[in-house]
Amino acid sequence: MIIFSNGAKADMGPKPSITVYVKNFNSQSYYLDLLVNEKNYAIKFDDFNDRKYSPELKNLNLYKYNKDGWIAAHIRNWLLFGDLHGKYDKEKNMMVHYFTYHGVPETFKIITENEKGEIVVSNEITPHQFRAEVIFDMSTGKVIKISSPFRTYDFKYFIFLIIFTVIIELLISIPFKIKPKKVVVYVNIFTQLLLQASILAAFKLYSFKASYVVFYIEELAIVFIEYFLYRAYTKPLNKKVLAFYTVLSNLVTFLIGILIS
Secondary structure, three states: OOOOOOOOOOOOOOEEEEEEEEOOEEEEEEEEEEEEEEOOOOOOOOOOOOOOOOHHHHHOOOHHHEEOOEEEOOOOOOOEEEEOOOOOEEEOOOEEEEEEEOOOOOOOOEEEOOOOEEEEEEOEEEOOOOOEEEEOOOOOOOOOOOOOOOOOOOOOHHHHHHHHHHHHHHHHHHHOOOOHHHHHHHHHHHHHHHHHHHHHHHHHOOOHHHHHHHHHHHHHHHHHHHHHHHHHHOOOOHHHHHHHHHHHHHHHHHHHHHHOO
């Protein structure tokens, strides 16, 4: 099975994300990060995100900011994918910043630093959305959410991952002589729907943490589900061979997913 979403690592489950739209900016030359409360942040902090940034950025006021435990997350933690620089959206006349992966916080503030070293810090916000979208007014420091919990789920990537998974697993099934091939298609569509729906439901009802727990449990369970479905609906095949195919196909799609992410 392959699970991946826009801006996220492939094959690691649908990832929460935060898209920040910035308006009323004087210049496009500024830095932006998400502030998180270190005590409540689920991910252990690194001192600095040296996988992406040079040590010189430690001189930024954005990096040095620490008030009541609120500190910049992305510049410190590579598990929060994103960028300190935004991209200009001409149609919206806004700057756009996108953050995703395991480091996405449930509650955060926004911090910006301009060319003069002046910082703006927003109000605290908890969007309660798997794919949150917020608007940040740089002139007032106010941030508000603009999206509903499920509307922003990217279904085109969901369709892509289903198609990609099916193609890979069909190719792997050829030397194993798994027949009929339509069973492979149906089984993978079913397990993808089951996994994605469960993760999103866990997030909606509980939290990011719950959605990750559900993912890891269900990913393992899906190997067994696929095995028993293949046993029931494909032509007779040695049980060990069928089990090997099920494990191998999931492992291969997992590795390919990482390579193309």
